[in-house]
Amino acid sequence: MKTLISGGTVITAIDTVKADVLIDDDTIIAIGAPGTHNWADEAETVIDATDKYVVPGGIDPHTHMELPFGGTYASDTFESGTTAAAWGGTTTIVDFAVQVKGESLIDGFDTWMAKAAGNCAIDYGFHMIAGDINEQSLADMDVLINRGCTSFKLFMAYPGVFYSDDGEIFRAMQKAASNGSMIMMHAENGMVIDILREQALERGETDPVYHSLTRPAATESEAVHRAIVLAELAGAHLYVVHMSAKEALDEIAEARDRGLPVFAETCPQYLFLTLEEHLASEGFEGAKYVCSTPVRKEAEGHQEALWRGLETNDLQVVSTDHCPFCMDDHPVLGTQKRLGVGDFTKIPNGLPGVEDRFQLIYHGGVVEGRISLNRWIELTSTAAAKLFGMYPKKGTIQVGSDADIVVFDPGVSWTKSAAGHHMDVDYSAYEGKHVQGRVETVLLRGKVIIDGDEYLGETGDGEYIARDTVSIDH
Ligand code: URP
Ligand code: ZN
Ligand code: ZN
Secondary structure, three states: OEEEEEEEEEEOOOOEEEEEEEEEOOEEEEEEOOOOOOHHHHOOEEEEOOOOEEEEOEEEEEEOOOOEEOOEEOOOOHHHHHHHHHHOOEEEEEEEEEOOOOOOHHHHHHHHHHHHOOOOOOEEEEEEEOOOOOHHHHHHHHHHHHOOOOEEEEEOOOOOOOEOOHHHHHHHHHHHHHHOOEEEEEOOOHHHHHHHHHHHHHOOOOOOHHHHHOOOHHHHHHHHHHHHHHHHHHOOEEEEOOOOOHHHHHHHHHHHHOOOOEEEEEOHHHHHOOHHHHHOOOOOHHHHHOOOOOOOOHHHOHHHHHHHHHHHOOOOEEOOOEOOOOOOOEOOOEOOHHHHOOOHHHOOOOEOOOOOHHHHHHHHHHHOOOOOHHHHHHHHHHHHHHHOOOOOOOOOOOOOOEOOEEEEEEEEEEEOOOOOOOOOOOOOOOOOOEEEEEEEEEEEOOEEEEEOOEEOOOOOOOOEOOOOOOOOOO
8 A cells, every 4th residue: 555745845864855755555665856756646645745844753762651650650641642642743652661679670561561562552662760770680681672672761860769879870881881772861869859858848948949949950960970980981872861951961062072972862841941930830830840850940051051952962862751740630540740739849750742842842943943954853753763773764764764754834833732732631831832833644654643633543553663772872
């Protein structure tokens, strides 16, 4: 069954060309100058992309569907979260399977595979959160690589929950260096943060804004520095997740300038939200923006530094860290953000974004003149495919790649609102924001799953992606 996308401008991380794209079943089989062939005769479906961009489907390498956190669960299931992702132009996620203390890595992985299987609207893979590093966990890292899980997240934050000490981190890094996997790091000094939180509460500082004020930039930059030193000693590839502080980004830039295989991502919340305007909102409203690392003070210049890092490739990826919790009671999960009324340390950490990212980065990046069209695609799709072992099956438009394609209309402007989104959460972190450019059509391996205002996919369209080990060094 053949599909033709005709008359559009095809944008990849390296090229911008007017071209037609021919798909056979789930694969791109030809790309050619418009009007120089008779592909329309052989195609059962023709999608007119005149005046539109034809781009690779977004890849979000950092989501947390159904994550247990702070006494509740992230409100999006694999079904609702991946459907919302599709609406936003994302055709692949890499979520995080969780190993809890006392559990084996393999059991944690199997549990998360079972949650996702048959429930995803788009393709999915897993990183593994290693929450209990011991001899068996280290041996199991090799087993998981053979099952397509080639990256492991460790936490320098959240003592008593996901936290690993430096020795455990170093052992895992040595293992990663020997088996070619990627170490992903939540880099915040959790021990120091816990003391600052305790002292804030003792002073009666209980509002959501204290979440950020008790996680100063130095707690992030110190941890990033330490992670780099440990990774260099171990000879491991390092990918630092959800970067928010300019001082932490300086550490990444310095390591990359020395040629180390060190990579990093940021997320829309750090590029668009601020402590002053959002986290410090009246009453308990700021809880909507509680995540870790935290949203920081605009006056300190973090946002400009992060955008500059995206432009200069000190940062390689924009993910979401999608981890939504409702402000008012969730129909099934009950109280979520409001668990932290009167005590900011009890607010579940995380916010929604999987549906927002692709279009927000187009608006803030391309429309507002910070990055090129090609860099938009590199940051939201191609780089993640390369870093996490999915390229060129995913992350580009070329012959032989999966036909994960978005037809994007740069001419539409619209206003973001929870009233129109598909994530299972009762607020939008970007409520009322006007953006230019909108996802029009989404193909997942050749199947049209979004067509304008219509969802044409089915639960279970998404397939598990067994990923390769990391193949790039810089
Ligand atoms: O606030 C966050 N980031 N929640 C999700 C868990 C994590 O640390 O990534
Ligand atoms: Zn994290
Ligand atoms: Zn996360």
